[in-house]
Amino acid sequence: xxxxxxxxxxxxxxxxxxxxxxxxxxxxxxxxxxxxxxxxxxxxxxxxxxxxxxxxxxxxxxxxxxxxxxxxxxxxxxx
Numbered sequence: 488x489x490x491x492x493x494x495x496x497x498x499x500x501x502x503x504x505x506x507x508x509x510x511x512x513x514x515x516x517x518x519x520x521x522x523x524x525x526x527x528x529x530x531x532x533x534x535x536x537x538x539x540x541x542x543x544x545x546x547x548x549x550x551x552x553x554x555x556x557x558x559x560x561x562x563x564x565x566x
Contacts, residue, residue, distance in 0.1 A: 497539075500564040505534040508553050508560065523548040
């Protein structure tokens with residue numbers, strides 16, 4: 488599926504950079520889930536750009552664990 492098709496389907500261009508952050512920190516999704524206090528499935532949905540919403544408390548916990556800013560976790564796909 489092309490980025491344009493994803494945008495048409497979901498109505499947004501927000502993308503997750505979680506995979507790159509995990510790679511940079513040599514951390515697994517399972518480890519992040521345990522440290523954040525959410526399920527691996529929920530983080531997988533976010534990592535794979537399938538999330539329809541993200542709780543600020545979850546985003547805050549992710550940023551605390553990964554020592555980053557919300558803009559490091561989420562980005563905006565160009566038109």
